[in-house]
Amino acid sequence: CTCPSGYALREDRRMCRDTRQGFCFTEVLQTMCQMSSTNRNLVTKSECCCNSGRSWGPQCELCPLPGTAHYKKMCPHGPGYSTDGRGTDFQVATSPFWCFADNNECTAQPSLCGAKGQCLNTPGSYNCECQKGFSLDSSGVNC
Secondary structure: OOOOEEEEEEOOOOOEEEEOOOEEEEEEEEEEEEOOOOOOOOOOOOHOOOOOOOOOOOOOOOOOOOHHHHHHHHHHOOOEEEEOOOOOOEEEEEEEEEEEEEOOHHOOOOOOOOEEEEEEHHHHHHHEEEEEOOOOOOOOOOO
């Protein structure tokens, strides 16, 4: 089995895992990817799309919408978790099982909480804390 460029053969040597790295974009406006100037970390597509990203990579590949079959395949454990590169997959007997690794949303998208907020990673999610003198708005992510 040979994997295409950007993919690595899994340990079971039966499937390929996506290991491509690219920028995660938080907005797509009229097919143009948008991101903040502080969001310069390279991540896998799973890390981006399972972390509230809207599009990923040099070709501005749209992330699947939550709740769709494609999203569930990419993010089988739900938002905030990835299975490619961060998770470890293994096989017991003939059934595949997955170990899920928490995505650190704060590292993947440093500007999540805005200029006056600090991002705190939690399992499967994140929280924002504001600098002294500021408070969170109703969205819970802007100070």
